[in-house]
Amino acid sequence: MGDQIAGMFKALGDPTRLRIFNFLRSCCGPVAVDDSGEARPLDGPTVGEVCCHVTGGDRITSTISHHLKELRQAGIITMQRRGKHIVCAVDPNAIRLLVEHLTSTQGDDHDCCE
Amino acid sequence: MGDQIAGMFKALGDPTRLRIFNFLRSCCGPVAVDDSGEARPLDGPTVGEVCCHVTGGDRITSTISHHLKELRQAGIITMQRRGKHIVCAVDPNAIRLLVEHLTSTQGDDHDCCE
DNA sequence: ATGTTAGTTCGATATATTTAGAAACGTAGA
C-alpha cells in the first residue's frame, strides 16, 4: 500500500528521471483520462525528443528507454504509440496521489509505541 | 539544483524510510523554525521509539540510525539531542519544497528540442 | 521485399544501497 507510493518517490529519486519528469511536465500536451481512470497522452514529446533534451543531444536511447520504463511502471507517466513514434506524458493522477501523501495530516498507522 | 530535490525523493523512495517519515509526520510534535529558516524539533519521537515502531519491536537500531541519517542529510527531517535521547521531526520546509516542485506548472528548463 | 527510422530488450560491468552485527561513543545517574 505505502509501497506503491515509495515506488513513485523512488522513480523520481534519480537525477536523470527527475529531469525527464520535469521536461515532460513542462512540455507535455493534454492527457485523456478514460472511464476506468486510465490516463493516455493525446500529445506530447516523443521518446526521441525526451532523449535529445535530457542527454543534451548525446542520444543514448537505451538508457532513457530504461528510465521511461521505470517511470511508467511506477505509474508516474503514460506512453502511447503514434505511428512511428511513441509519445509520453505525466499522469496527473500520480501527482495528485503524491501531493496528498505529503500533505495529509494523518499518517497511515499510528501507535506511539510507548 | 534539481539534484537536491532528487535527493529528497530518493530518501522517501525506500519503504523503510517512507514508514519512518509517515510515523514522524503522524506522531511528531511542534517544530521551531528560527530566523535563519533552520528547523529544530521541540518535541517528538526518539530514535528508539522510531526504531521500535518501524521494526515492530525488533530494534535493529543501526539500520534505523542509518536511514535517519539519510533522511537528515536529504533535508527531510531534523534531530536534536534531549538529554539521553535524540528527538526527531519532519522539516515542514522540505514538504513545502517537494509539493511545490510537483505542482508548479513551469519546469525548470524548457526548449522543446525541435 | 528492402531499407530506414524509432524504440525496446539483452548482456555485461561498475557502482550504490540495504541490512545487520560488533564495537565505539556520549550522556546521565549511583
Add this chain to the structure above:
DNA sequence: TCTACGTTTCTAAATATATCGAACTAACAT
C-alpha cells in the same frame, strides 16, 4: 569513577541500479 542506556560508526555481504553497446522489433516509405 563506574555502569547502564541510547545512539552512531565500522565492517562486511547480499542485492539492486545505472549505464552503454549490440542485437532485436515495429512502423512506415520506396
